Amino acid sequence: MAVFVLDRSGQPVMPCSEKRARLLLQSKRARVHRVMPFTIRLIDRSQADCLLQPLRLKLDPGSRATGLALVRDIETIEPAMGEVTRGAAVVSLLELEHRGRQISEALTARRQMRRRRRNQLRYRAPRFLNRGNKQKGWLAPSLQHRVDTTAAWVARIQRWAPVTALSSELVRFDMQQLQNTEIEGAEYSQGTLAGYEVREYLLEKWKRTCAYCDAQNTPLQIEHIEPRARGGSHRISNLCLACQPCNQKKAARTLQDFLKKDPKRLARILAQAQRPLRDAAAVNVTRWALANALKTTGFPLELASGGRTKFNRCTLDVPKTHALDAACVGQVEAITGWQQPAFYTLTIKAMGRGSYQRTRLDAYGFPRGYLMRAKSVHGFQTGDRVKAVVPQGKKVGTHVGRVAIRKTGSFNITTPAGVVQGISHKHCRIVQRNDGYGYFFHRADLTQDANR
Template identity: 55%
Template sequence: MSEGANREVHPVVFVLDKHDQPLDPCHPARARRLLAAGRAVVARHTPFVIRLKDRTAADSTIQGVQVSIDPGSKHTGIAVFTEHGGDRSGGYALQLDHRGGQIRDKLTARSQYRRRRRSKNLRYRAPRFKNRTKPKGWLAPSLQHRVDTTMSWVGRLRSWAPVTAMHVEKVAFDTHALSAGKPLEGVDYQQGTLAGYEVREYLLEKWGRACAYCGAQNVPLNLDHLHARSRGGSDRISNLALACIPCNQTKNATPIQEFLTTRPALLTKILKQAKAPLGDAAAVNATRWALWRALEATGLAVATASGGRTKWNRSRTGAPKSHTLDALHVGDLETVTAWPSIVLVVKATGRGTYCRTRTDAYGFPRLRLPRIKQVKGFTTGDLVGANVPTGKKAGVHTGRVAVRSTGRFNITTRHGTVQGIHHRHVRLLQRADGYGYTTHPEARDRSVFSPGPEGSGFHAGGNR
């Protein structure tokens, strides 16, 4: 598919019948006509959902949509699309920002507070770590949070749209393709095959996405043969490493023992790391496997794929790199004809805390918080819009509100936080649900992500 065939479209609007059953999404222009004619009402502000007043699911022909997921550590991409004969057309793009790091930090702080209280004899609390066991399949709370929030949004999408099938990246790379794929040589070495992309993804993970010789990161990386092919080296995984362009050109076909003769410690480290396997892929991708099991439990058809295949698909369609476009390219497909121009960014913020005090450095209360969370009809986390007519803060501000007992609130928008907005200028758009919402344009820079191995973060270098 040529790059020019790709086109951006407006995100679809989710549609419910009069009994809140999902119908096929529609174009925003059609939604505006239905609302103007009084045939529909707004059911939800973000994502935008309308409810028809004169139609039921039994009276409609429903084609259905599919959902694909690209799980990540900090961000998860979710795409809603329709597919006809292997051609996908994206309808809605959603980027879910996790807060696993915050959960980890809070659990660590709580553990330190409790440990200190026990060691200082400030209050007796018997250690319990010896009489507790973890069930099979247990994940740390910071990891389980990623699975739970992703499944929460899958459930929401299923309640707004008729989802018929799902696609998910089960592993970052397909270990079977590493051994079953043919060597990277000739045309395959220059243009890349699916097996080649699995090899590259494996090496990126194994070498920490950095040059093996100088440690350079965030630069183009070449496949480098430790023992040059011109000197009898093979294309085995154990003979491949990552090298930046300067190191790759300097080393060329020089034997690695000679190239690192002045750095014996680094030589030993590289040879040891090259021989060692990466480890169990299931352990590396524990969150992805847990998510796959949760999706299987929904009863819908779930197709799985690897991250290497996703990169291969994206390189063929010429699509730029983003979490949501990665999600749209998960699994088996022929081409992608369109994708949404706007991405909804959903940030997990939590629902507040039951704790009504702030603690000092030693874990003791130092400040009492208000017992009532609602102020002037608003609660922290509500999605609001504020129209300030005059003053330094004049303008329209839409975002997540943080209430204050003084009646002057802070509103966090996509451009930053606006402080001290009087409550009389604020109107409620949507009640807090544990998430903050912003939007941004979909990635458009395609010059960096050209088709071929370069699109995978590699240049077609390497000693021959």
């Protein structure tokens, strides 16, 4: 990925390649401003001395992860036709992993603790209507977290790169129409879903695998669990995904007859068919809240549908990842730069900054064990990025990663190769203080996904 560059006063200028950043650091024309994402600051130049090009930040919001792509807008004019072709050159790819599930579980644990205190230690009459009225637009903490972290990273990237415009995907899964395709008239006045939403919903619900043989990376077809020939409907609870051999083999047979020799799979498919996709509901709730948060930045905002994103991805033959999906958002007719062998995606995982809880809880909400009172040990905190140089012993070598502290001074370091345990604090050096996120790089799989 490109290296973010700041001028001598801290204003963003055009990102540069890793090679150019290395040369600037070696010639002492720049200094390291931040390690993750890697950012340098020039010593001898200001923003007025640099040539700026229009950069656009694109977002692909999701329930578990949000893709971000920083691209450079390119417009070319065809000499023969005189038409303007809008393209995008990828500068950086990022994936932001949310922690909504952890927040929901933490709130559940707190609720169990309060209930135990009220009922076990001393009786207190339950209080009702003691919560203030929720304001309009209120979101649950696990959902508000998705909006806040996405908006926070948009603001961060704007501080590190000269962003001039934003593009975001505005996905809508119409749950009522998905559940009952026959509803119409006065019962339903919000329009009809495009066909792509049904397929995207099923792909996410069935994990892009065949329901009958667990086949992956193969073309999947929409299959009626209860065949249409036997009175089955088009309701989403009667649909699944199947590969072509399984679809032809099942034909018009009932599911019970087709899987009579595999009762476990039969029970799993029936349960999965009735289970709604929670991720779709989370995206529905937060989509306008995120769009309104992006509008407050003051930059031109382009809102595009998920159908256009998928059309661009399939037309331009781009693999399906969260970050590359973001690059395909909006009006774009060509995407370049992502095919380079050394092009990696930076995954940003929301880890939190610890908690005020002094004990762990068991399955029943009772305290189990005790945690340290101090968050710092020998100047280190859990989540700091450190570099440990161990001269001898079983852990000899250089280890760089996220540290987990202990009161004894023997730390664990999470590196790309795994967790290294029992590293003394004497061998550790701070590289970057904890900012609530974990960082690691990964290379996108360039093999084409047949279920895009």
